[in-house]
Amino acid sequence: MKLIPVVCAILISDSRVLAVRRSSKMPLVGFWEFPGGKIENGESEKESLKREIQEELNLTVEVGVPLTPTEYSYEDGKVIRLIPFLVREFSGEFRLAEHDDFAWLGRNELLNVNWAQADIPIVKELVKKWEEIKKQP
Numbered sequence: 001m002k003l004i005p006v007v008c009a010i011l012i013s014d015s016r017v018l019a020v021r022r023s024s025k026m027p028l029v030g031f032w033e034f035p036g037g038k039i040e041n042g043e044s045e046k047e048s049l050k051r052e053i054q055e056e057l058n059l060t061v062e063v064g065v066p067l068t069p070t071e072y073s074y075e076d077g078k079v080i081r082l083i084p085f086l087v088r089e090f091s092g093e094f095r096l097a098e099h100d101d102f103a104w105l106g107r108n109e110l111l112n113v114n115w116a117q118a119d120i121p122i123v124k125e126l127v128k129k130w131e132e133i134k135k136q137p
């Protein structure tokens with residue numbers, strides 16, 4: 001079994017969380033996810049996340065605290081270990097380089113989009129611990 005480590009950012013602004021939709025150029029087209037991607041050789045988790053968010057959203061981020069990582073086996077045999085970090089500090093001119101849609105979702109809207117399977121436990125954790133997470137750096 002090959003475990004693929006993937007980092008993702010939970011960008012929070014005004015009590016809303018950023019979700020992005022995978023485009024037809026990407027596997028899992030149409031599914032919503034947190035921006036991020038695979039850790040490359042030699043990178044730390046945080047370095048990798050900073051690089052991915054710069055590439056995907058054109059934003060420079062300050063990586064905050066991690067939430068609980070999840071593991072999920074997709075049908076093609078890929079096993080993803082998805083490692084989420086909160087991000088509250090970011091700057092730059094937001095644009096989508098790879099995804100084809102985005103949404104800033106409040107707590108009660110979080111479960112309305114079609115999340116990639118690996119993200120569902122993270123989204124549930126967010127909904128459950130919303131008040132606590134809102135206070136975290």
Ligand SMILES: Nc1nc2c([nH]c(=O)n2[C@H]2C[C@H](O)[C@@H](COP(=O)(O)OP(=O)(O)OP(=O)(O)O)O2)c(=O)[nH]1
Pocket residue numbers: 006007008026027028032033034035036037038080082116117118119
């Ligand atoms: N970035 C991100 N990827 C996720 C999430 N949930 C989830 O299952 N994934 C999966 C989709 C991909 O298989 C993998 C992330 O890889 P990626 O986006 O860097 O790369 P990719 O597979 O699209 O493309 P490639 O590098 O294989 O060419 O993790 C998520 O919330 N964010």
